[in-house]
Amino acid sequence: MSLISVTNMTKRYGRRVGVVGLNFSVPEGAMFGFLGPNGSGKTTTIRVLEGLLKPSEGVASVFGLDCWRDSHRIKSEAGYMPGDLRLYPWLTCKIALKIFGQVRGRDLMQPGMELAKEFDLDPDVRVRNMSRGMRQKAGLILALVHRPKLLIMDEPTASLDPLMQKKLYTHLRTLMRAGHTVFFSSHTLSEVEQLCDSVAILREGRLVADESLENLRARASRNATILWHKSARLDGVAVPEFIDVYERHGREWHASLTGSAVELIRWSAAQPIEDISIGRPDLARLFEQYYQ
């Protein structure tokens, strides 16, 4: 069952186009990565899902409810962490937990304090006295504290140190194992590779890919390094189609492997090659292709 469903969604800002004809869905229990360069429409999409923007065309729904009309109902089971997080300067984590608890109609103090401890945040510090990273932690606590069925996060790790990033990843994995759904935007590939099971890639407001990470890995080229034997005559080497040599340093060639590793091994067996190494699927290269 799809928890998030976006159909032919377009958002225009006057003459400028935010996103065009988006179609994607996120199944329940998935960790969904939303990738794209700056200005590609990630935040616009998230703001439509959050009911902050009304789609110019098409429909966006969460839990089967319309994101614009039923936004407040969706949010009772959703958590949101904005990209450019701003909190009230007078707020402390403790006060926020009290107010948010009153609005959500449940006591959030105890789970909130546990999260504050986990994220190493003093719950009595006012936002005006917090560093950017501390504010980010406070935002995460407020987004996670009610254990939402759906967590929407816009570049959540941008201001977190590596240790906190790790803690967040652990927390997200725990949520996912418990059947919760996580939708987050990022332009950090390693983050997406570590966490997500499926991704959508946006470029200039259009969806250019929407598939599982496994499929993307299968389509991604691998880096291969070939070290020719000293006696090899490199001028006459006929390079097969599935190898794209992009760098040559004397006897050492760096190539992108578009075919299978088996093909490369078969071909190299007949060549005067001293050593060969084949890397993991190069997602960065694939994403670069999507981005350009």
Next chain:
Amino acid sequence: MRGLIAKTLREAWVSLVLFALSLGAVEMLLAYILPMFVGDQFNQWLELKFIRNFVEVMLGTEVGETIGPHMIASIAWAHGVVLAIVWAQAITFCTRIPAGEVDRGTIDVLLGLPVSRKKLYVCESLVWLLSGVVTVVVGLVGNIIGGRGGMDEMKMTSGQSVIVVTNLYCLYLAVGGMSWLVSSLSDRRGRAVSVVLAIVLASFFLNFISQLWSPAEGLAFLGVLNYYRPLMILRDSGWPVSDMIILVGVGGISWLIGGIVFIRRDIRTV
């Protein structure tokens, strides 16, 4: 709803206390000082045209040959500082949402909670209505305390007090309602404040000019101050029903349109 009201009160209580105490202090001071002006000396001043004009502008009506205790007492409610405090409170409060929240980006977190925009608007408005009541009541208390030692003729009856304060509250509602509307149309609080300030200042000057320049009299109905005349209340002791209806109407309609705009608009903070 409790959480939202708690949040709004946490944000607004400091300004509410400041505005209410300021109004109370100004009223106390005026009520204490003004009785000193009752008498022949002030009537002699009135013979000077510019002073007469100034008093007429402030009271929003023509004064007779002599100025009586009621007229002097009404100055305490029509003084520029009193109006400025009431307007400033209305504008400060009513531009907080959505313009203020969008401007500082906190609306993302606020609307990330399971609350509809309608509920948010209504909760904020309830606190706005309550704040106005507190301020005008503190103003009245200040006026009563300041005028305790003054002349009996200058003291308002409890009926007059209620009417004057209610009329002032209606003015607060009109300016506040306009502020909600402008705020709903804006993403920048500074811009929203400037626009409302321009409107109330234009209203003030229209009222001013219409007393001095007869061709402008025909336009006086456009200004909110045309419907706030404490002198008439103290003189006639009657409810200025039509004035109040107009002020509440302007405020109410603006507030309603502001709410509709807020509910339908896009929220962009980046």
